[in-house]
Amino acid sequence: MALSNDEIRRYSRHLILPQVGLAGQQKLRAAGVLVVGAGGLGSPIALYLAAAGVGRLGLVDFDAVELSNLQRQVLHGTPDEGRPKTASAIDALQRLNPHVEVIAHDTRLTAGNAMKIIADYDVVVDGTDNFPTRYLTNDACVLLRKPNVYGSIFRFEGQASVFAPHLGGPCYRCLFPEPPPPGTVPTCAEGGVLGVLPGVIGCIQATEILKLILGTGTPLMGRLLLYDALDLRFREIKVRRDPACPICGESPTLTGLIDYEDFCGIKMNPNPQSATGGNAGPTEVSVHDLRTALNDPSATVQVLDVREPMEHQIVSLPGTTLIPLGELPHRFEELDPDRPCYVLCHHGIRSLRAAAFLAAQGFRDARSVRGGIAAWADEIDPSVPRY
Amino acid sequence: MGAGRGAGGAGEPRGDPGIERLIMRILFFAHLKNVTGQAELEWPNSPPLKTPDLWDRLTREWPALAVHRQATRLACNGEYTMGDEVFHPGDEIALIPPVSGG
Numbered sequence: 001m002a003l004s005n006d007e008i009r010r011y012s013r014h015l016i017l018p019q020v021g022l023a024g025q026q027k028l029r030a031a032g033v034l035v036v037g038a039g040g041l042g043s044p045i046a047l048y049l050a051a052a053g054v055g056r057l058g059l060v061d062f063d064a065v066e067l068s069n070l071q072r073q074v075l076h077g078t079p080d081e082g083r084p085k086t087a088s089a090i091d092a093l094q095r096l097n098p099h100v101e102v103i104a105h106d107t108r109l110t111a112g113n114a115m116k117i118i119a120d121y122d123v124v125v126d127g128t129d130n131f132p133t134r135y136l137t138n139d140a141c142v143l144l145r146k147p148n149v150y151g152s153i154f155r156f157e158g159q160a161s162v163f164a165p166h167l168g169g170p171c172y173r174c175l176f177p178e179p180p181p182p183g184t185v186p187t188c189a190e191g192g193v194l195g196v197l198p199g200v201i202g203c204i205q206a207t208e209i210l211k212l213i214l215g216t217g218t219p220l221m222g223r224l225l226l227y228d229a230l231d232l233r234f235r236e237i238k239v240r241r242d243p244a245c246p247i248c249g250e251s252p253t254l255t256g257l258i259d260y261e262d263f264c265g266i267k268m269n270p271n272p273q274s275a276t277g278g279n280a281g282p283t284e285v286s287v288h289d290l291r292t293a294l295n296d297p298s299a300t301v302q303v304l305d306v307r308e309p310m311e312h313q314i315v316s317l318p319g320t321t322l323i324p325l326g327e328l329p330h331r332f333e334e335l336d337p338d339r340p341c342y343v344l345c346h347h348g349i350r351s352l353r354a355a356a357f358l359a360a361q362g363f364r365d366a367r368s369v370r371g372g373i374a375a376w377a378d379e380i381d382p383s384v385p386r387y
Numbered sequence: 388m389g390a391g392r393g394a395g396g397a398g399e400p401r402g403d404p405g406i407e408r409l410i411m412r413i414l415f416f417a418h419l420k421n422v423t424g425q426a427e428l429e430w431p432n433s434p435p436l437k438t439p440d441l442w443d444r445l446t447r448e449w450p451a452l453a454v455h456r457q458a459t460r461l462a463c464n465g466e467y468t469m470g471d472e473v474f475h476p477g478d479e480i481a482l483i484p485p486v487s488g489g
Contacts, residue, residue, distance in 0.1 A: 231426075
């Protein structure tokens with residue numbers, strides 16, 4: 001179908017590029033791209049793809065917009081706080097380009113729905129924020145023979161690549177066959193992230209998607225791009241397909257999707273909003289138990305804070321001892337192994353590891369404070385800042 | 388040399404004259420920088436090292452690196468290594484962990 005006069009005016013800077021032209025613009029309009037995650041990476045990706053005139057954009061996200069997202073998730077604005085990210089994204093993208101059809105998948109991508117959702121699109125882009133979804137996205141794309149445009153960020157550094165075994169390139173599992181042990185890789189919430197970083201990596205992903213649809217240029221396939229914002233440096237690592245890869249190798253052992261939380265050694269909370277509630281596990285205590293311990297004048301319980309000094313500067317609780325998780329292996333002797341020890345962190349993940357470590361060192365009773373200082377702010381003291 | 392070694396190191400001849408060829412250079416990415424407290428380190432006069440020897444030497448110096456070993460991939464002179472490799476003086480070895488932020 002020919003472009004309308006409106007579309008010709010809108011895309012005129014594309015139309016005069018020999019590598020795009022009318023035919024290329026029509027390819028973009030006929031294409032469907034699935035953006036997994038409407039967050040830091042998904043924001044610039046969706047904005048630029050919509051602006052470029054990609055005809056059908058699917059967005060998978062089940063989160064609501066939080067104030068702490070806005071430092072980098074430029075799809076969303078201050079009035080959107082509390083709204084579903086997909087709803088906020090649809091508004092922003094429709095305002096930018098009403099010619100684009102935006103489809104909201106207001107759900108978590110799971111082994112149960114991934115094949116069905118992804119099958120409807122030509123290209124998939126991985127802008128998620130956790131390992132299980134990255135492996136799931138990869139495996140579903142390999143099985144469905146869809147290119148998977150990968151990006152991932154940490155603090156000031158980013159990675160990007162194009163995975164497409166059906167086009168001769170490697171997949172995510174060729175690159176990282178084994179997931180890291182749970183809790184060993186800090187998330188953006190734990191480690192922080194420079195707001196503009198996902199802008200850089202997301203724009204690289206958007207560029208690769210447009211090139212794949214247009215069939216122009218050299219894709220970032222078989223190459224892992226590493227970006228360091230602090231040194232402003234790009235490096236490239238050549239990556240080959242792994243013939244022993246369990247999903248895209250010569251004799252694949254995976255022919256369908258698996259349980260990715262199990263594969264990554266974690267169980268996700270089905271409702272992240274309630275992560276602070278519920279019953280404490282055998283190695284956990286609640287923030288109410290923590291309050292009792294901190295109010296006890298005889299200080300029977302020692303309270304250990306394993307967050308980083310930068311987090312401690314934002315907010316700390318009186319009567320706690322700060323030993324960042326990374327320093328615990330050579331500083332745990334500062335604590336008394338015979339006294340009960342409650343371990344506190346931001347959300348109750350690092351403290352679980354710390355409590356397990358202390359138990360292994362012979363501490364009689366080391367427990368993690370479920371939900372961390374965020375739960376303290378929710379349930380005990382609303383004047384405590386959330387970060 | 389120096390600045391362009393990372394990406395451009397792949398085609399560098401190992402027999403390069405000069406002091407650089409005696410140095411094994413190790414690059415740390417992402418959170419591994421936090422574990423070791425540095426982005427880069429140099430081992431002058433290192434003998435050739437097999438992959439497990441390299442890890443042994445690194446985890447002796449930073450025991451906290453051990454937990455990252457299983458998921459971290461090594462690249463040598465700009466190319467991913469698969470399985471066991473022998474690293475030589477003059478090689479630039481990058482430790483690339485997976486990161487998940489989005």
